[in-house]
Each structure stands twice: as C-alpha cells, then as structure tokens.
Amino acid sequence: MDSAERDQLFDRATELFDGLNARDVAAIALTWVDNSGITRVKSVPLRRFAHAAAWGVGASPVFDVFLFDDWIITGRHAGGPVGDLRLHPDLDRLTVLAGQPGWAWAPADRHEQDGTPYAMDQRGAAKRAVARLAELGFAAKAGFEIEWVVGRPGTDDFVPACQGPAYGHTRQVELSDYCADLLRALDQQDIAVLQLHPEYAAGQFELSTEPEDAVGAADTAVLVKETIRAVSARHGMRASFSPKVVVGGVGNGGHLHVSLWRGETNLFVDMAPEASAFSAGVLAHLPGLCAIGCPSLASYLRLVPSHWAGAYSAWGTENRETGLRMIEGPGANLEVKCFDLTANPYLVIAGVLGAGMAGLAESLTLPDPVTVDPVTLEGVPRLPTTLVDAVEEFEKDAVLVETFGAELAATIADVRRGEIERYKDASPQGIANVTRWRH
Ligand code: GLU
Ligand code: MG
Secondary structure (H helix, E strand, O other), rough: OHHHHHHHHHHHHHHHHHHHHHHOEEEEEEEOOOOOOEEEEEEEEHHHHHHHHHHEEEHHHHHHOOOOOEEEOOOOOOOOOOOOOOEEOOOOHEEEEOOOOOOEEEEEEEEEOOEEEOOHHHHHHHHHHHHHHHHHEEEEEEEEEEEEEOOOOOOOOOOOOOOOOOOOOOHHOHHHHHHHHHHHHHHHHHEEEEEEEEEEOEEEEEEEEEEEEEHHHHHHHHHHHHHHHHHHHOOOOOOEEEOOOOOOOOOOOEEEEEEEEEEEEEOOOOOOHHHHHHHHHHHHHHHHHHHOOOOOOOHHHHOOOOOOOOEEEEEEEOOOEEEEEEEEOOOOOEEEEOOOOOOOOOOOOOHHHHHHHHHHHHOOOOOOOOOOOOHHOOOOOOOOOHHHHHHHHHHHHHHHHHHHHHHHHHHHHHHHHHHHHHOOOHHHHHHHHHHOOOO
C-alpha cells in the first residue's frame, strides 16, 4: 500500500463522515475472525475513521493463536508479545448497524505495518482463492445458512426462550417482535434474506441469505451472526450458534451453499462437467476440510448420523445425511452440510474453493451418489469422528496446506491441537458447556 493509496482511502472515508454522522454513528467496529472462529473487534470513533482507513488500527498477531475460550497457545508461526499488524476496514462493505444503534461495522483485512497484506490473514486467504478461481475463468457464488437457538439470560445453562414446536408457527408468535425486528435490521443492513424459520431443536431458528460473491458471503455470515446476537440481546435473550447446545439434542449447522459460474451461467444447473469436477474435489478433500468447517471439539458432538448433520464422506441429491447435498433446479448448488458455525467463514471459503479447484485441475468425476440414508448401507465412510482425526487429515492434505500456505495451515493445526490438549479430560457435556456462548 503506497502513500497515494493511503491518501485515496483517507479521502473516501472522509467523504463518508457526513452521512455516517447524520445517521448518528458514534463508532465503527472493525472485525476479523480468528482461527478458532471467534469474531474479534477493535473500534474507532467516527472522527478517527479516515485515519483508520488509511493507516489501519493496531492489533497483535497473537490473536492467531487464541483459542475459543481466550486461552493463548504458542504456535510454530505465531504467539508471543512481539509484533503488530494493522486492521484495515473494507470500505466497500461498511454497514450502519440497525441492530446496534450508534454503530457501523466493516470487515477488516490484516496488513503488515508497511501496508503489505499479512500472509496469515484469513480473509486474505479467501480473497486469494477467489482470485485463483478467476484466473481459471470461473467465479463462485456462496451463502451460509445460519442456525441458532435463543435462550433465557442470567444463566449459562440453556433455557429455551420460546416453547413452541419444531417448525411451529407458535415460536414466531411467541417471539413475534423479535423475528420482525431481526428481519427489519437485516434489511436495513442490505442483507438479502431468503427465508426465516423455526428449526427442529428447542428454541432454534434458521435464516438463509441470497447467494453472492464468495468473500461477500463470508462477510455476510459474520454480519448476520452479530446482528442476531445484538437483536437477541435487545430482546433480553442470548443467542447460541454452538454446534451442540445440549448434549443429545440436534445441533446448529452452518451449511455452506456454493455454485460455480462461468459468466452468467451457473454450471451446477444441468451439472456441467466442471461442476461435477469441482464437487468431486470438495468431496475428495472433505475429511481434511473438517478441520476448517467443523473446527471445534463441539463440532464432533454434532457430526453424528441421524441428526441431519451430514456425517458421511459421500454425496447425494437432496440427501440430508451425506456431507455433500446436491441441490438441483434453477438455483442449483452444492451444499456442504457437515460444516457448523464454530468455523471461520473466510477459511471455509478458501478451503472449499481450493479443494474445488483441485478437482477442476484433475478433471475429477463424482462417484455414484448415495440415494438413501447412509446409515442403512454398509461401508459408506464416515467423516472424521474426532477433532484429532480431522487435524491429521488436514495436515496430510497437500492441496489444503497449499491453499492456506504452510504457515497458516500449521497455525490452524496448532490452534486445533491446543483446544484438544486443553479439554482432553472434558466430558461431552463439559465441552458443550464451555462452547455454548462463545461463537
Ligand atoms: N440442524 C441441522 C444441523 O445440525 C441441520 C438441519 C437442516 O437440515 O437444516 O446441521
Ligand atoms: Mg436447517
């Protein structure tokens, strides 16, 4: 980043001042998502925004080795008190937060102090994958499904904040103002919501958004989660996005929908060979991708058969028990069903696109689909059943390691192992308890 670029950013942010001020914005939250899936933040008052746009805001690289519970490990390539990075707000995604009056938000890119992109920046990894795909002549569209539960405040246990049945309209009547306020806030933030519904588990809801460019989809996932959190708090409730809120129950998923495009053509409609190759690449690398998309100990409490979590290393058309669910029709896409919301959405985008591109490069073809519940068949392989297995699969997956770069890949593995070591004696209920309100 040279001084002309910095001047340009300063001027652009300065031009935004009056509009933000008129909307009563006091401060701008600059967020990034760490390797454990936690959205971290530094904020600047409105008057400091132009400076932040040009020069960034300081943040230690130690965040790369934070665990989800704020424990800090020493990684092979990160950790310790030395060094500093700069958080640069993406002005194109600046959003006034309807769910948090007085605040605006922008996703941040992490740069070195001299302005060069930081090699282990997760959003940077997603951008690099998108750029590589563009070089091959393709674009991806993506969207994350967000599932969450609402609980009563004042307790770390989960006490559902509504009683109505699964998919029952009762829940939306009980929480009528909440649901309307949430949809209104998202609309005011220019989020194109496709659908909201009460989900299966107690107090559970789900919301999906329109497909968009892949980095934008990861930004949207962050913004939707933080909006749900904020609106829930304003309605006196707590939101949990944990993969397993209560042991034995149905979890929260964070399914990724992705489609591959050449120009205006969605290659998943009528399954062009490139869409099949891309999907076959994702399938081939799905065990290693679990360390990215199912990155927590709690992920493996969720990733079990017969819970619609997609626990099998297989695909099927409209099959909700395979890791990959193929969706046909005009909006055809590949749904990665096994992922959950402890994942960093930027890492998810980078990993899935990297795997898909490997499938394209090798012109892979999909194996036969699984057309029934895989639990009824012999020999359909499971995805990793523990975080330990997932990290091993990840580390031996040369495509994924190359996608992230050796340093970021090693740091991701270090963070996973840190979590494994710290909770090696914890029970499933203990893991659910410590994870419940973190992400
Ligand atoms: N809650 C399920 C999960 O853990 C998903 C249910 C659905 O198919 O939407 O992923
Ligand atoms: Mg669902």
